[in-house]
Amino acid sequence: MKTPREIKLTIDGKEITALEGSNLVTVAQQNGIFIPSLCYYDHIDPPLGTCRVCTCNIDGKTGPACMAKVKEGMEVEIEQEALNDLRQAIVEMIFAEGNHFCPSCDKSGNCDLQHMGYEMGMTHSRFPHLFKEQLIDFGPKRMIIEHNRCVRCLRCVEEVKTKDGHRVFSFCNRGNKAMIGIDYEKEAELTETEALNAMDLCPTGAILVRGQNALPFGDRRFDLKSVVKTPSLVKEEEKKQQHLEKKTIATISLAGCFGCHMSMLDIDLGLVDLIELVDFNKSPLTDIKSFTKRCDIGLIEGGCCNSENLEVLREFRQKCDILVAVGECSIWGGLPAMRNMIPLEECLEEAYLNSITTEDGEYIVPYHEDLPKILDKVYACNEVVKIDYFIPGCPPSANHIWKAVKNLLWGEQYSVLYPEFKYD
Ligand code: SF4
Numbered sequence: 001m002k003t004p005r006e007i008k009l010t011i012d013g014k015e016i017t018a019l020e021g022s023n024l025v026t027v028a029q030q031n032g033i034f035i036p037s038l039c040y041y042d043h044i045d046p047p048l049g050t051c052r053v054c055t056c057n058i059d060g061k062t063g064p065a066c067m068a069k070v071k072e073g074m075e076v077e078i079e080q081e082a083l084n085d086l087r088q089a090i091v092e093m094i095f096a097e098g099n100h101f102c103p104s105c106d107k108s109g110n111c112d113l114q115h116m117g118y119e120m121g122m123t124h125s126r127f128p129h130l131f132k133e134q135l136i137d138f139g140p141k142r143m144i145i146e147h148n149r150c151v152r153c154l155r156c157v158e159e160v161k162t163k164d165g166h167r168v169f170s171f172c173n174r175g176n177k178a179m180i181g182i183d184y185e186k187e188a189e190l191t192e193t194e195a196l197n198a199m200d201l202c203p204t205g206a207i208l209v210r211g212q213n214a215l216p217f218g219d220r221r222f223d224l225k226s227v228v229k230t231p232s233l234v235k236e237e238e239k240k241q242q243h244l245e246k247k248t249i250a251t252i253s254l255a256g257c258f259g260c261h262m263s264m265l266d267i268d269l270g271l272v273d274l275i276e277l278v279d280f281n282k283s284p285l286t287d288i289k290s291f292t293k294r295c296d297i298g299l300i301e302g303g304c305c306n307s308e309n310l311e312v313l314r315e316f317r318q319k320c321d322i323l324v325a326v327g328e329c330s331i332w333g334g335l336p337a338m339r340n341m342i343p344l345e346e347c348l349e350e351a352y353l354n355s356i357t358t359e360d361g362e363y364i365v366p367y368h369e370d371l372p373k374i375l376d377k378v379y380a381c382n383e384v385v386k387i388d389y390f391i392p393g394c395p396p397s398a399n400h401i402w403k404a405v406k407n408l409l410w411g412e413q414y415s416v417l418y419p420e421f422k423y424d
């Protein structure tokens, strides 16, 4: 067999030496250059090329880096505004298509998809979440297959095999009905170690092994990252127009748990400094129930699950110059949106009629004209009104919230440490 020769290529203008024919993503990694990737797994050759998260420019053409083999004179561009945006849009679509409730996911902190979101500085998805009803398959002997989280990368189809070489997973259906199938008999032939390897191989939390709980904080694969690049929310030219006069803030909790408000209070004595800079108007923090003036900024916790939430949110949009969605529930529905995959009628029956706490003869779904009407699903705030900025987290840390607010109000420098930005 011919020994591969050394060649030279450039990645974002940096000259690199590599063995001809090596995979571009691996070559970049070996040289400390990060190309986002999700389905790529260096043991699988030819690569799967199913996710397109690794899209970059190769010799003037846009395409997946994981499908490219390096050659003499190759010119690769990764860091370009349009390419960054395109890759982020792909990750946003993956999130919007699945049902990803990270705070309740065993893979959180070990998940490649979640990590991609963080690395790209994704704050929200610009695509509407589909909330498709998906199967959670408890049929296999050792595994649980959580189709809500499967990104159909096909790693499992390609790699997970029994000792005699039979595939355990398969790819079924087409289009938006496509899904991963599992052969229960073949799965039962896997050893515990092989099942655990399949769980590790999956880039998301779609393959779980019974009895294996989530790892504690600090022991997870992506816990050690230290810094995230966070772009300034306010552009330089806008900063010049900022004044340092006292500003007015309003806050509200819609369909949320008040965790984001608790987090706002977490700056402890920092609140005393903040009071010098801002007046709080309508807010659970002040117990002021109605707006007494127009506000510079409104912070919204929670999504919209009932008619009152809609009214309040619309009022905030009218009365606040800048509206910020704080926390996952306001950004896309968060944990309350777990009900979005189930018809409302079934949710109400489960809560009020079939509940173990329902008294005999008290089978009533509460209804009164004074009670807010429950909506068919939980809506993200930006599905109802225009949201200017998003601060992700469940909840976002106090430092993250106030750094973002100070940046928006006075153009103060804004950068957050990775642990402040990360919330899983
Ligand atoms: S698989 Fe789990 S941790 Fe990963 S993005 Fe989905 S819900 Fe979040």
Ligand code: SF4
Pocket (backbone or CB within 6 Å): 149, 150, 151, 152, 153, 154, 155, 156, 157, 180, 201, 202, 203, 204, 206, 207
């Ligand atoms: S189960 Fe996991 S490894 Fe298999 S296709 Fe889905 S995301 Fe990929």
Ligand code: FES
Pocket (backbone or CB within 6 Å): 036, 037, 038, 039, 040, 048, 049, 050, 051, 052, 053, 054, 055, 064, 065, 066, 067
């Ligand atoms: S990592 Fe390249 S297409 Fe998925």
